[in-house]
Amino acid sequence: MLTSQRKKAILEALARDGQVVAKALADAFGVSEDTVRRDLREMAGEGLLQRVHGGALPASPATADFAQRQSIESEAKRAVAKAAAEMVGEGQVVIVDGGTTCVQLARYLPRGLRATVVTHSPSIAIELVDHPSIEVVVIGGRLFKHSIVTVGAAALEALSHIRADLFFMGVTGVHASAGFSTGDLEEAYMKRALAAHAAETVVLASSDKINAASQYKIGEIAMASTLVVERNTPAALTDPLAAAGVSVVRA
Structure with missing residues (x-):
């Protein structure tokens, strides 16, 4: 699975479930937890999600002054x-x-x-x-x-x-x-x-x-x-x- 496909699937899971767990994602994607954590770090840097211990939550869009x-x-x-x-x-x-x-x-x-x-x-x-x-x-x-x-x-x-x-x-x-x-x-x-x-x-x-x-x-x-x-x-x-x-x- 390509990185872009994993990220799209992560956003879909966040919208559906309200949270994602890194280990569960790694098992579902057939990749290492390190790979999933890297995806989550990159997505957090883009403001797409909020990382928490063990996974991530949807990011609040309320960032304007x-x-x-x-x-x-x-x-x-x-x-x-x-x-x-x-x-x-x-x-x-x-x-x-x-x-x-x-x-x-x-x-x-x-x-x-x-x-x-x-x-x-x-x-x-x-x-x-x-x-x-x-x-x-x-x-x-x-x-x-x-x-x-x-x-x-x-x-x-x-x-x-x-x-x-x-x-x-x-x-x-x-x-x-x-x-x-x-x-x-x-x-x-x-x-x-x-x-x-x-x-x-x-x-x-x-x-x-x-x-x-x-x-x-x-x-x-x-x-x-x-x-x-x-x-x-x-x-x-x-x-x-x-x-x-x-x-x-x-x-």
Whole structure:
């Protein structure tokens, strides 16, 4: 079997099964595990998959920076954001992550809502300037320009006195066995810390991020109570997540 044929078969297996195991691939192709591992390394370098111990997972396509992602407005993204905004109750303290869907969430919060929004995203804070009854608490730190959020020791320290009702989290990867992930190490630490300071974590995810993984793990699927997805997300993608105990809301 040619290298190109093996790689095509690997991508097909990833799309079908959600993961591949190097030993099983080697047996199926009749080649050594070293050959399969080389294929996986090359494919990972091309951004086609995410390598993990013993095999690989589908790679998250969410690699564009904030400005590029913000230019991609979709009805599905707005629906996810609107459904999440409707979960915020009167008088609650909520943490809102960075990201373009979370910016949409902020836009959908009712102008008369009385609540407190804690965020490490300047973009979220700016969206809420004209909401007279929403108190905005901005977490400072080093600005991670790719996502326009603050990260680092100062941001983590600022969280120590906060106890929120909800945390709305954005991710780049959602996978039943690999959990939630993102493409930056410090962002992963920050998201994990934000989740630890909220009673419940709600994850907002477009369908292209489900059954995919990025380089840095945030936590297991069980860290979230709710996953808000696009209405037309295939059940084959969401059923394993629901089986893991997450409530799936279709927007």
